[in-house]
Amino acid sequence: MSLEPLSLEALTLLSTSCIVASGAALLVGWVFIRRHRITAHRSSMLTATGLAGLFLVFYVTRWAMYGSKPFEGTGGWRVLYLAILLPHILLAMAVGPLALYLIWLALRRQDFQRHRRWARWTLPIWLFVAVSGWAIYYLLYGMKF
Numbered sequence: 001m002s003l004e005p006l007s008l009e010a011l012t013l014l015s016t017s018c019i020v021a022s023g024a025a026l027l028v029g030w031v032f033i034r035r036h037r038i039t040a041h042r043s044s045m046l047t048a049t050g051l052a053g054l055f056l057v058f059y060v061t062r063w064a065m066y067g068s069k070p071f072e073g074t075g076g077w078r079v080l081y082l083a084i085l086l087p088h089i090l091l092a093m094a095v096g097p098l099a100l101y102l103i104w105l106a107l108r109r110q111d112f113q114r115h116r117r118w119a120r121w122t123l124p125i126w127l128f129v130a131v132s133g134w135a136i137y138y139l140l141y142g143m144k145f
Contacts, residue, residue, distance in 0.1 A: 008066045009141075015058035016137040022051035023130025030123060042106070048126075049099050055133075056096075072145045081139050088132040091125050098122040 006014070029044030071081050102122055105115040 005065060006061075008062065008069075011058055011062035011065070012137065012141060015055050015062060016133060018051045018055035018058060019130050019133045022048045022055065023127055025051060026123060026126055026130070046103070049103065052095070052099065052126075069140050071140060073139065073143065074145070077139070077143075077145065081136070084132050084135050084139070088129060088136060092129045092133075095122070095126050095129050099126065 025044050025048035029041050029048060032038075032041035032044055071078060073081060098118065099122065102115055102118055105111045105118065
């Protein structure tokens with residue numbers, strides 16, 4: 001019995017779905033903390049982190065198996081794509097360490113003051129990465145140029 005590798009399309013859809021679901025879990029976690037539902041907040045945020053981790057696994061697997069997909073648009077579309085892609089890449093590199101730091105502050109140090117201060121910066125960055133990831137997916141795979 002042989003297993004066939006996942007297609008480029010399947011891996012791309014899986015990775016993008018994970019990062020979008022991660023963003024949704026972040027928003028749910030934010031709502032929970034605003035309502036002082038600490039246990040639900042913790043669960044949502046750990047779910048968001050797990051989904052972001054799965055995104056990374058699927059993304060790296062896709063890249064290793066199929067490489068990068070070149071953007072086919074030109075002119076203004078290319079400018080828009082690059083204007084979304086560049087901050088997405090830079091901020092995506094920051095989100096992982098920031099999220100791990102927030103988890104460490106909350107679960108190990110129980111330093112909720114510092115956790116809250118860092119989370120006020122990390123949440124919008126993470127949400128931008130999630131939304132811009134969807135936009136990049138759409139520009140690469142949904143648009144026909």
